[in-house]
Amino acid sequence: MSGDHSHNExxxxxxxxxxxxxxxxxKYKEKExxxxxxxxxxxxxxxxxxxxxxxxxxKxxxxxxxxHKDGSADKYKDKxxxxxxxxxxxxxxxxxxxxxGFASPQHVKSExxxxxxxxxxxxxxxKRERDDDVDYDIKPKKIKTQNDKKPKKRKLEEDxxxxxxxxKKGEVxxxxxxxxxxxxxxWKWWEEERYTDxxxxxxxxxxxxxxxxxxxxxxxxxxxxxxxxxxxLSPEAEEVATFFAKMLDHEYTTKDIFRKxxxxxxxxxxxxxxxxxxxxxxxxxxxxxxxxxxxxSEARKAMSKEEKLKIKAENERILQEYGFCIMDNHKERIxxxxxxxxxxxxxxxxxxxMGMLKRRIRPQxxxxxxxxxxxxxxxxxxxxxxxxxxxxxxxxxxxxxENIQGSIKYIMLNPSSRIKGxxxxxxxxxxxxxxxxxxxIRNQYREDFKSKEMKIRQRAVALYFIDKLALRAGNxxxxxxxxxxxxxxxxxxxxxxxxxxxxxxxxVVEFDFLGKDSIRYYNKVPVEKRVFKNLQLFMENKEPDDDxxxxxxxxxxxxxxQELMDGLTAKVFRTYNASITLQQQLKELTNADENVPAKILxxxxxxxxxxxxxxxxxxxxxxxxxxxxxxxxxxxxxxxxLSDARRELKSAKADAKIRKDEKSRKAVETKKKAVQRIxxxxxxxxxxxxDREENxxxxxxxxxxxxxxxxxxxxxxxxxxxxxxxxxxxxxxxKFAWAIDMADExxxx
DNA sequence: GTATGTGACTCAGAAATTTGTAC
DNA sequence: CGTACAAATTTCTGAGTCACATA
Numbered sequence: 001m002s003g004d005h006s007h008n009e010x011x012x013x014x015x016x017x018x019x020x021x022x023x024x025x026x027k028y029k030e031k032e033x034x035x036x037x038x039x040x041x042x043x044x045x046x047x048x049x050x051x052x053x054x055x056x057x058x059k060x061x062x063x064x065x066x067x068h069k070d071g072s073a074d075k076y077k078d079k080x081x082x083x084x085x086x087x088x089x090x091x092x093x094x095x096x097x098x099x100x101g102f103a104s105p106q107h108v109k110s111e112x113x114x115x116x117x118x119x120x121x122x123x124x125x126x127k128r129e130r131d132d133d134v135d136y137d138i139k140p141k142k143i144k145t146q147n148d149k150k151p152k153k154r155k156l157e158e159d160x161x162x163x164x165x166x167x168k169k170g171e172v173x174x175x176x177x178x179x180x181x182x183x184x185x186x187w188k189w190w191e192e193e194r195y196t197d198x199x200x201x202x203x204x205x206x207x208x209x210x211x212x213x214x215x216x217x218x219x220x221x222x223x224x225x226x227x228x229x230x231x232x233l234s235p236e237a238e239e240v241a242t243f244f245a246k247m248l249d250h251e252y253t254t255k256d257i258f259r260k261x262x263x264x265x266x267x268x269x270x271x272x273x274x275x276x277x278x279x280x281x282x283x284x285x286x287x288x289x290x291x292x293x294x295x296x297s298e299a300r301k302a303m304s305k306e307e308k309l310k311i312k313a314e315n316e317r318i319l320q321e322y323g324f325c326i327m328d329n330h331k332e333r334i335x336x337x338x339x340x341x342x343x344x345x346x347x348x349x350x351x352x353x354m355g356m357l358k359r360r361i362r363p364q365x366x367x368x369x370x371x372x373x374x375x376x377x378x379x380x381x382x383x384x385x386x387x388x389x390x391x392x393x394x395x396x397x398x399x400x401x402e403n404i405q406g407s408i409k410y411i412m413l414n415p416s417s418r419i420k421g422x423x424x425x426x427x428x429x430x431x432x433x434x435x436x437x438x439x440x441i442r443n444q445y446r447e448d449f450k451s452k453e454m455k456i457r458q459r460a461v462a463l464y465f466i467d468k469l470a471l472r473a474g475n476x477x478x479x480x481x482x483x484x485x486x487x488x489x490x491x492x493x494x495x496x497x498x499x500x501x502x503x504x505x506x507x508v509v510e511f512d513f514l515g516k517d518s519i520r521y522y523n524k525v526p527v528e529k530r531v532f533k534n535l536q537l538f539m540e541n542k543e544p545d546d547d548x549x550x551x552x553x554x555x556x557x558x559x560x561x562q563e564l565m566d567g568l569t570a571k572v573f574r575t576y577n578a579s580i581t582l583q584q585q586l587k588e589l590t591n592a593d594e595n596v597p598a599k600i601l602x603x604x605x606x607x608x609x610x611x612x613x614x615x616x617x618x619x620x621x622x623x624x625x626x627x628x629x630x631x632x633x634x635x636x637x638x639x640x641x642l643s644d645a646r647r648e649l650k651s652a653k654a655d656a657k658i659r660k661d662e663k664s665r666k667a668v669e670t671k672k673k674a675v676q677r678i679x680x681x682x683x684x685x686x687x688x689x690x691d692r693e694e695n696x697x698x699x700x701x702x703x704x705x706x707x708x709x710x711x712x713x714x715x716x717x718x719x720x721x722x723x724x725x726x727x728x729x730x731x732x733x734x735k736f737a738w739a740i741d742m743a744d745e746x747x748x749x
Numbered sequence: 750g751t752a753t754g755t756g757a758c759t760c761a762g763a764a765a766t767t768t769g770t771a772c
Numbered sequence: 773c774g775t776a777c778a779a780a781t782t783t784c785t786g787a788g789t790c791a792c793a794t795a
Binding site for chain 2: 348
Binding site: 335336338340345346347348351402404405407409472473474475477482483485487515516517518554555558569570571621623626627630729730731 | 777778779780781782783784785786787788789790791
């Protein structure tokens with residue numbers, strides 16, 4: 001979870017901001033202030049005219065007709081300019097060093113051929129495509145009994161037969177996979193009617209959250225030292241100290257912001273005496289504590305089988321008790337029924353709050369959501385919930401407010417649940433509706449490149465980026481509260497470079513910014529001339545840290561999109577472009593004559609094209625080089641084996657020619673088979689190596705799980721005779737059960 | 750009306766854990 | 773059989789998107 005990206009060569013190491021130790025003071029006031037100024041400035045700018053184009057020999061005269069910014073920097077930004085400048089320098093440093101940075105290859109955009117205009121019809125209607133008249137009986141009380149038999153089923157889904165064979169015995173050990181599992185008819189919620197009125201459920205019953213285990217004080221021989229001298233800490237202070245100790249090996253315990261935030265919060269937990277004594281984090285020695293935890297984890301690994309099984313069984317029991325809820329007659333799996341334990345906050349990237357104490361959540365922090373007529377979850381003895389409410393317009397079971405950002409956290413259902421699945425399905429249906437009108441929308445925004453109104457031009461260019469490059473919308477963020485990252489609408493001038501000519505291409509825009517999770521987006525793309533000219537215009541008289549699209553935000557953009565198509569938002573473009581790219585790449589890359597591994601390589605490559613489009617990166621696995629080497633060793637061995645086998649085949653053939661008897665002919669056949677088998681194995685290994693190498697820094701999971709209409713993949717499997725297990729593991733098959741059930745091989749996104 | 754804040758939900762990669770496999 | 777290690781899967785929780793409430 002933590003964002004230690006420093007080991008990723010190709011990502012910018014934003015490093016810690018060394019000199020901003022005072023930054024957080026009064027941030028609230030400051031922030032508010034900033035924002036006001038900002039808005040005012042935008043307002044003011046709007047009323048001004050572009051009379052300040054000095055030096056501009058720009059031929060595009062029409063821009064004179066347009067209002068545009070006078071180049072004064074927004075005040076709120078001025079305040080932060082210094083900081084950003086510093087960062088920028090760092091960024092550039094990084095850039096230089098990391099010239100080999102990840103560059104998203106050209107987006108292979110498939111243009112859907114059909115383009116008929118469909119009036120934005122209301123689609124909130126949760127109409128399902130196939131209507132089975134399965135009645136949706138809502139009889140809350142019944143549910144339980146009805147579901148009593150289900151407990152068993154859910155946990156250990158019958159898996160592929162291959163797995164079963166492993167479990168040959170079929171013993172019913174608790175926490176073990178049961179071998180035989182009555183196929184138990186699974187609930188096909190996708191064949192049922194959906195709620196249409198914002199109601200999410202009629203009945204909801206659950207057992208509440210599982211709290212983090214209580215803190216166990218350290219044994220007395222494990223000491224903390226201050227200024228070289230052992231010091232016994234109060235339990236409160238000690239607990240927080242252990243959080244730090246457990247992270248000692250991690251890089252961010254060396255970062256200034258992390259240390260400063262930690263120390264500040266730690267001191268809050270200290271007794272008066274401790275507070276007086278412990279004044280310098282540098283004098284704190286946690287190593288003995290750290291060693292102790294390492295030893296503990298070693299001990300855990302070395303536990304006997306029985307002990308391990310016992311723990312497993314206990315976890316299973318908790319899962320059975322708390323891991324499921326009953327929603328509308330069905331037992332459903334809960335995603336995160338365990339409350340986040342206390343610890344030190346680790347933001348991603350250069351987060352101003354890293355190191356802060358994430359406090360322990362108690363029952364009185366918890367809001368329970370369930371139906372009135374359900375059996376309410378019990379708070380632990382002697383405690384009370386903050387509130388029990390019955391809001392069936394939301395999907396969460398439990399919520400609490402987290403203390404770092406003040407945001408709300410939720411316990412919700414598993415992706416395999418009806419409530420998540422329906423929404424997921426709907427998402428792809430919206431994307432498919434976009435497919436039907438995307439040409440109209442593209443023509444529209446290309447027209448808008450020429451608009452007289454600056455606002456509309458900016459909107460058009462932003463939309464062009466979102467569509468062409470699958471950028472995220474880019475909401476504004478509160479400065480100082482989070483890492484400095486941007487999306488499309490929040491791009492700043494410093495994030496792009498314009499090259500009228502670059503490497504033989506015209507009108508190239510070079511993007512370099514940190515996006516979600518502080519993942520670097522670096523890309524050079526040729527754009528339409530009009531886009532290029534517009535960008536020049538938008539950047540006129542601006543400072544590097546001014547907004548590129550100063551007249552635009554996500555709200556304006558999404559309002560516009562909503563008018564173009566019902567349910568259309570910026571992120572629908574990402575879904576649409578991801579899915580259509582997969583479909584088109586699969587078509588292009590799959591060769592019907594190839595064998596299964598080769599086809600799967602094609603699938604992975606199609607998946608990879610999408611991951612690259614969406615900029616889904618990962619840090620190369622620590623063991624990457626080594627594992628490639630191992631694989632290469634295997635390949636070499638296999639090659640040797642192959643040439644041996646071939647040699648043997650040859651001699652067998654020669655032998656058979658001379659002897660001409662049945663036996664030697666048989667021997668030839670055997671050898672031939674052997675050669676073939678080895679060839680196949682070698683091929684498989686080579687494919688694997690290719691796949692792995694190409695995947696070094698690319699994360700396929702996110703797109704597979706969140707952007708690719710699963711029906712495309714299912715259809716591809718069916719058409720190519722690939723078992724769906726080859727591309728979706730068990731969890732994924734559960735999540736996409738609806739798609740696996742409904743898509744046939746002719747499915748078209 | 751607009752700007753801002755809030756809530757609910759999706760999506761994100763790393764870390765932890767489990768499983769598979771070669772010896 | 774165990775053992776060691778790598779690969780696969782699951783868990784974790786932070787970071788976005790976006791609608792809507794509120795001032």
